[in-house]
Amino acid sequence: MRGFGSTLGLFVPGRGFLYRMPLAPKATASLACALAVVVWRTPLVAVIALAIAIGALTVGARIPPARIVRMLAPAAPVLVILAVYQGITQGWVRAFAVVGGITACLLAARAVTLTTPVQVLLDGVARLARPFRRVGADPERFALALSIMLRSIPYLAGMFVDIRDAARARWLQRSMRVAVTPLVVGAVAYAQRTGEALAARGLGEHDDGARDGAGDGVGVGGAAGDNARGDAGTSATEPS
C-alpha cells in the first residue's frame, strides 16, 4: 500500500504565526478570499488575494516557494487550460482575474489545512455545525464521520493503486471492472468492520440513546458516546 496521506495536504508541523493563530480567523480569511474572488472578478482582487495567500504561506507558515509551486502541480493542467481558453475568448486580463483568483483560493485553503492539526479542524467543524442541531443535525456524529472519512482516504487510495497494479500484472489493465470491483467490495467490508468496531466502543450511536436511559438494549450507545470521540479514529479505523 502506498502512502497517500502526505499528499492530502493535511497538518504538517512547523513554525510561523499561522500555526499559533486560532482556527476561526484563519478559516474566515480563507472564506473571505474566496468570496472576494467570486464577487469581484477583477485582476486587482486576484493580485491582492494571491499576495495574501502566498504571503501567508511563505511568512506565516515558512513554506519555501518551491513547495508552493509543487502544491499547485496537480491542479496545474486544469488551470492552464482554463487560462488559455479564457485568454483567447475573453482577453488575457480576464483570464488572469479568473485563474489567479482560483489559484489564490486553493492556496488560502491549503494554508489553513496545513497549519491546523486535524483534531482542531474537526472540532472547529463540529462547532460550526452546532446551530444545525435545531433542525435535527448532530455535530458530534458529523465530526466523527468526517474523521473516519479522512482516515479512510489513504487506505482506499492505496488499495486502488494496489489493485490496479495487480490487474496490470495480469494484463487486465484495460478492464475498469476488474480494477474497481474489489475496491468497492473492499470499501463496504471495511466500513462494516469499522462500524462494528465503533459499536463495540459505544461510538456513533445517537446521543438520545444515552439520554433516554438506553432502555432498548443499545447499551453501547451510552456513557462512552460523548467523551471518546478523539480516539475513534486512531483505534477503530486503523486499516487492517
Place this chain on the structure above:
Amino acid sequence: MQPTGETTTESIGDRRPSSRTRWDATDLSLVAVFAALIAALAIVPGIPVGPLGVPITLQTLGVMLAGVVLGPARGTAAVLLYLAAGLIGLPVFSGFSGGFGVLAGPSAGYLLAFPLAALVAGAFARLILRGSARFRTGLLFLGCLAASLLTIHPLGIAGLMVNAGLPLREAVIVDAAYLPGDVVKNVLAAILAVSVHRAFPRLLGGRGR
C-alpha cells in the same frame, strides 16, 4: 450490529418524526467510507477535457455508487459529507483542489449536482432492488443514466454558463464531451452495484432504507 439498529429505530420511532431514520454505527461508517471512496476516486489523476479542462475522473462513478449501493438517504449523506470536506478546504476534489474557491471554478455546477444525483440514483436503485432479479443490471444502468441526465448535466451546464461565461449553446457542447464517459461510468456503476449487493445482500432493499 444490524439487529441493534432495528430495535433502536422501532423503540424511538414512535416519539420521533418518521422522516428522520436513525442510523447505527455501521450506517455512519458506511456513509463516511463512501465519502472517502468518492475522494479516493477523485484524487487519482483525471484527464482534463474540453476547452475548460473540467477533468474526467472517476469522481462521478463514486457519486453514483454511493447512491446505488447505499440507497437515497445514506448515499446523499455520503456525497454531502464529501462536499463538506472539500469545501472546508481539504483537497479531496479532483486535482487535489479544495476550499470555497471551487465554487468560483467552472466545475462548480457539477459538484453541486452530485448530492441530487446520488439521491435520484439511490431512489431508483431501491425500487429496482425490491423488484425481481431479472434485468437488474440494465435497469440500474438506466436509473444511473436518468439520474445523471436529470441532475448532473443540467446543473453542470448552468455552472459553465455562470462561472465561465459561456453562452448556452457552447455550454451544451462542452458538456456533451462528458456524455460518452458518463455512459461508461454508469454501466460500470450498475455492474458494480449488482456485485456489491450480491456480496452484501442486507445492504439495501427490504429493510426500509
